[in-house]
Amino acid sequence: MKSALIADDHPVVRAAVKILLKLEGFKQIFETSSGSEVMPIVREQRPDLVVLDLNMPSLDGLDVLSRIRASGEACRVLVFTSQEAMFYQDRCMRAGAAAFVSKTNDLEHLHKAVHAVMAGYSYFAQLPSTSVSLNTLQRSEKQMIDTLSDRELMIFQYLARGISNKAIGEAMHLSHKTVSTYKTRLIEKLNVVSSVHLRDFARRNHLI
Template sequence: MTTLFIVDDHKIFRESLAELMTKQGFKVIGMAGNGKQLLELLDKSIPDLVIMDIAMPEMDGCEAAKIAMEKYPNLKILTLSSFGDEKYYYLMINAGVKGFVLKNAGINEVKQAATEILEGGSWFSAELMKSVINSMNKKTTTDASVKLSERELEVLKLICKGLTAEKIAEELNLSHETIRTYRANLLSKTGCSNAPALVLYAIKNRIIELG
């Protein structure tokens, strides 16, 4: 059974989410009210997935994610977000967070996001990403200096759909190692640190569009 930590400073929210996720077949093995408490839990056991808020007292989700990912690089984190948290998204992504779900999302979306991340993919709420990109577009321009090949664009678009390297290899009838090479080239050319950052890059530069 897939194990979870739930981290949120509102007790009623984390307990309600724990109950809902348990009904979806997950096993909640730890809950925390802030990032500091999460790190203490991680010193005792590592769950399959951490579902964590950003804005919390003592230690917020950004700092906790950064410290946790440095110490446990294979840890998977799904962030619970509010529209007011846009300024933290890049920090969370650079720390290694695999996805974002709005707090007003239904339990089915949370389950789907968790499943995608556990399978090696990523997940972004479309509504949330529109808000982030609108905010980014007011401050930045697209980067015309980066030239991607047709195959690199093809791989990037599949990454943006949340596909793992294995699924992309199957989709394009290429080897897993070839896809890993394309992914490494994309990260190098764009200056991104991971797949979620590539998703933001692709949307910001209008390589893909949110419907």
């Protein structure tokens, strides 16, 4: 009997994914809206498939991915997210995901990904060649973004959205001081004048 876990903090998305999984023959479907609840459910219920969003409260999807891989659990993970594939697909692949599907795509892509993953294959988008699709500024900025750690990238997006250090710390279980250190490091790594310019940088690269 095939089972799955849907980890997404949007009820409407969970409902749509649940319908699709039922059509794919999944009989047991578990749900959670919190990243920190994924591992306890995975350990207890042993789902065959985890459909995972990257933006979730308490623990982001990339952290969840690395914990699933480290645990040795046999479930396969399909990342279903609104995050930009250009910056996140390779990270998810390295962290052990079997598939990456953008929420901006038609649900048919999710259907194909589920089918591929359960048949033992992977499912990743063919990304355009950066030398062709990006201008010189975007190429150099993408290279800078690629040097960020997963946590730095997540904090960068929070900051670019105008979220306060305190709120970021609460969301990621970090101290205010630690978030402030990350902010300083990001300003240096991305070669911007101040945190105000982080938003423009993120917007140019479709990260917000």
